[in-house]
Amino acid sequence: MSSATSASQRADGRDTGTSAWVDELLLAGPDEEPVLQLGQVVDGAALRSTVQCFQQHLENAGLVRGGSVVLRLPPSLAYIGHLLAAWRIGAQVTVVDHRLTGRETDTALNRIRPQVSVTPDETVTALLRGYVDVTARYDRLAGVPAQSNHALVQLSSGSTGSPKIIGRTVSGLVEEMDRYRSIEGMPGRGERIVQLSSIAHAFGMVGGLLHSLHTGVLLTLPERVSAASIVEAVACRPESATLLGVPFHFELLTARGESAHLPQLARAVTGGERIRPDIAQRFTELYGIGLGECYGTTETGLVALDVLGRHRPAVGPPAPGVRVRIDEGELLIGTPSNPYLSTGQAGPWSEGWLHTRDAATHDPSTGAVTIVGRLDSQISIGGLKVDLTEVEQTLVALPGVREAVALFDRRITAYLGVAPGTDPDHIHREMRSRLAVFKRPRALYLMPELPRTSSGKLVRSQHTLQTAVARSRRPGETD
Known part of the structure; x- marks a missing residue:
């Protein structure tokens, strides 16, 4: 039995956790071992x-074992x-991405009803910052103690509608940490992870933050979300580095248009959504x-991971312990219990x-799993099958x-x-030459950029996209 497994077992039961697994x-x-680099x-x-200092502040705010708290802090x-x-x-702990609007946050809090809220003491503008220095504010709310044994509560990305409320237990988190550690190519003690994806979301939190703390990897956050700052974060220390990000970050890095001499860069992994094949090729x-x-998924954590990119277009076989x-x-x-917290x-x-x-x-x-698209992207027009993923590509x-x-x-x-x-006319002409009539969009809207969720995924809500169209005021109709 591994120490990780025994720690998770001690934390099982009605309680959301104990200090044992964290410690x-x-x-x-070791005291002198570097664990985080935020500047x-x-x-x-x-x-x-x-951690001890913040624990005292939380206890002073009324947080106790079995209680509930919401964190809405930027990366810091x-x-x-x-x-x-x-x-x-x-x-x-309910983690709410700091980039959500006040309305989105209020909607989530009304459903979760935490007892304590931790937010920045003053307004923080950090959209292009990799990390910030922030002072926390503590508020007691008219909430309720934890109603389940979940240690972590997160919201799904909400890319196609209202986000779902999802819970993860201590044992589930620890098992996922063990899965990451068992994957060939994942960095170990004495190496670095340069974290680009959000540490408030599943991939960045467990695959980046928790894996780093668990294995003695130095977790580095770049100063800014830009190609130059990412390259600088990789080059600033001699240890080998692994980039963890979402497709948006690798689009930034390939848009530079110039190669970078980075002998420290050993690996790079993207998650969150499928990356365009041309971006992956250009990055290499x-x-x-x-x-x-x-x-x-947010519900299950890691399912499959191909660290070295050997299985593309597959994402490799399922990680140890994952049933598909x-x-x-x-x-x-395979998910033994319902991960959703909302009643019914x-x-x-x-x-x-x-x-x-x-x-x-x-x-x-x-054993390799290949994701080929969304089932809801496959439609029928006049009896002819159309895959919207193919149209998008x-x-x-x-x-x-x-x-x-x-x-x-x-x-x-x-x-x-x-x-x-x-x-726009050139796009229309090219589209006609590449898509059969029954596959062509009947309405085509051009914007400087499409809306994304806080985790970087493209939004697929028609209402949100139409709102963005109205703001951009650049519609165009196909024939």
């Missing part, structure tokens, strides 16, 4: 001292310290390494399986088109994010 698995490194380097002793030492401190108390050409890919099956083309993931909300979970709505194939000889390949979303509501409508100066 034994996340804060157990300044934070070693093990300094992190433990910070304060965010990391409060997350660990609340878990150390044994409280249930510029930086000399394959681009790996991670597939997972294909049912009528849909990927199902089973969502896409039933009888021990999470229905992902992702169309996938599973190679029985290699064709549109993105057109000159000047950076991103695309295709939706169907009695007709195909496409929303394009285009470069400045892109000629």
Whole structure:
């Protein structure tokens, strides 16, 4: 039995957790070992001292074992310290992305009803910052204690509608940490992770933050969300570095148009949503390494991870301990209990399986899983089958088109994010030459950029996209 497993077992039961797993698995490194780099380097002793300080503040605010707290902090030492401190108390932590609007946050809090809120003491503008220095404010709310044994509560991305409320137990988080540690190519002690994806979301939190603390990897956050700052973060220290990001970050890095001499860059992994094949190829050409890919869900965490990019277009076989099956083309993931917290909300979970709505194939000889699109992207027009994923990929390949979303509501409508100066007529002509008549969007909207969720995924809500169209005022209709 591993120390991680024994720690998670001690934290099982009605309580949301104990200090044991935090101390034994996340804060157990040597005093002088560097663990975080947010501008300044934070070693093990300094992190433990910070967590202890924040734990006292949370307890003074009324947080107790079995209580509930919401964190709405930007990426910062304060965010990391409060997350660990609340878990150390044994409280249930709801993480709300700081980039959500006030209305979105209020909607979530009305459903979750935490007892304590931790927010920045003053307004923070950090849209292009990799991390910030922030002072926390503590508010007691008219909430309720934790109503389940989940240690972590998160919101789904909400890319297609209202976000779902999802819970993760201590044992589930620890098992996922063990899965990451067992994957070939994941960085270990003495190496670095340069974290680009949000540490408030599943991939960045567990694959980046918790894995780093668990294994003695130095977690580095770049100063800014820009190609130059990312390159600087990789080059600033001699240890080998692994980039963890979402497609948006690798689009930034390939848009530089010039190769970078980065002998420290050993690996790069993208997650969150599928990356365009041309971006993956261009990244390899510029930086000399394959681009790996991670597939997972907020509900289950890591499902499959190809760190070295050897299995593309597959994302590799399921991680150890993960059960998958294909049912009528849909990927199902074994999930023993309902991960959704809302009363009566089973969502896409039933009888021990999470229905992902992702169309996938599973190679029985290699175990490799390949995500081929969304099931809800496959439609029928006049008896002819159309895959909206294919339509999107064709549109993105057109000159000047950076991103695309295709939706169907009695007709195909496409929303394009285009470069400045892109000629709409040229897009229309190219589209006609590449898509059959029945596959062509009947309505085509061009915008400087498409709306994204706080985790960087393209929004697929028709209402949100139409609102963005109205603001951009650049509509165009196809024939």
